[in-house]
Amino acid sequence: MCWCLAGLCGARILPLSDSSSTSESFDVMDYGAKGDGMKDDTDAFSKAWNAACSAKGSPEMIIPSGNLFSVGPLQFTGPCESNDVHVNVEGDILGPPPSSWDGARKETWLVFSHINGLTINGSGKIDGHGPAWWAQACREWKGNEICANPTAFTVENSSDVRVSGLNIVNSQQMHVAVEQSTSVTISHLTIEAPGDSPNTDGIHIQGSSSITIEDCNIGTGDDCISIGPGSSDLNISNIVCGPGHGISIGSLGKGGKTSNVEGVHVRDINMTGTTNGARIKTWQGGAGTVSDITFERITMDNVDRPIIIDQYYCDANYHCQNQTSAVEVKGVKFIGVRGTSIKPEAVKLACSTSVACTNILLDGIELKTIGGEKTVSYCLNAFGSANGQVIPKPCLN
Template structure:
């Protein structure tokens, strides 16, 4: 099939059950919308089964076919879906992100397995924007981009027991590029393992923001890093494709963030990088029991702080640079 849309409203519970293997078209141009399988305006949706959704994305990722300016389709998208859940889904090789969520509310995601090669571009596992009351539990995500991307306008997320790798970690952002963006608030990430990822805990905001928003109320607790390049990374001069114009500081305010019981190994010497905005410094950043080790020839792990205020207590390796 080329693409399919399931559009409500629907009466009662709706179940999408897959116990086989669904193959997307090889060529992205055969899919005429932003996702191969799309759910819209549905309440009480259940997506389940032990089957596989295969996006067959390798053709789209090749250097001859990949175009940064062209949006490739996700494997599945959920827009304006409420009081719903995904359980047991296996998604392979999406052309772009595996699961894309926009304006969902009270949505539970559990026991999903989302995989693509580590060098596949823009294959985020779960990408979410403008959504509330989301739980993500007991899942494995290994892709070529963010395992989970938390975008503008999200509130009240609970993320627990995730294994992430390969990929770019669990990222907040990027933020600050578009004028209509909203605050991101109340996110908890616990009992999670990052293995071989480029980042673990990551905030990324554009240097020259066009709007002022706040990122606040975050808790990261019981997080293991295994050979992660940047285990803890606040990056408020985000520039994925340099050179980038330097027109001003980020206007995204990051505050009230707790990082507790974070341990493991860092691939780079700077294991804790808190590079915040000069105009809107990070505030109330709390480090509690951090133990990140770098075994490289360039010496033990270090921390880097710019325009960040907070506190540190308990075991602290590398030594804290917070004021």
């Protein structure tokens, strides 16, 4: 015999809702942020992050538009309950001047650490208050001057991260850094700082793999994109670069260190007024390998040194001596590099005299000086081949 409760015979019984599928929002204003550009909102940001990181489903931390938030050094730390955490940055964030850091470590400002599954997007501006830092004197370290200013925005020890849409300006030092992370996509960023601002790299990658950087506009006082040791499987495309120092692999091998970089594909790049174009730079005395590198479809407009491999890199603050060991450079392709060079020496391949550069390819190169003077190539212990039209005349062994 089948019994029915009143009014429920034949009705469909729905399952209980799964709380893990819910999506909660955590607005920094609800945690005490003022957004007036004067009150310190660091604690409110920290509380909103902790709440979002502790929530299940697809939690979202909201930084609302129409506000200017003053935020000091802060770590957004995981692991989180969810592998799908969102941070929506629509308001602007301003870093404090050096005088208000109160002894906090000055290597970083905003850090996202140990998070698996993170999306950071929005149209907000992140302003590092850079001029106050750039004017600050450097400190002495082992007889050499270095500036210990913070990196504005760092992703470290994380995976499956997407960063898009932000405007990051006037960083204290580097603007964006990705360190010890995997599967990170950075897209549609605008990164800006004056061309004479010190060490303000646009995006720096180190110790990371499966990294995509695409559709970004970068103009700073240092490398638009720099690639440090331990990096592999990098795809960089559709970048507008300038002012700045171009796109650089390195510097590598400093202090005799072993440095490896492999599998880097850079394509569809426009460089304007940069000091370098496509560059690999290593110190003498290092070890390791740079391999499987492609610079493809690069347009140069008034670039000082469009194509350069420099295995004699030495910072101005160091007194470097000749050494026999070197980072090995092999399997590097320059394909479809065209435009104008400020200097006649448009291609420079200065390789170690003890560890040659090998399997270098120049294919479809057309570089002319802006004044009409004939461009030339310089090679030292560089071996490879040239295909198609190559201007200036190649000098590879």
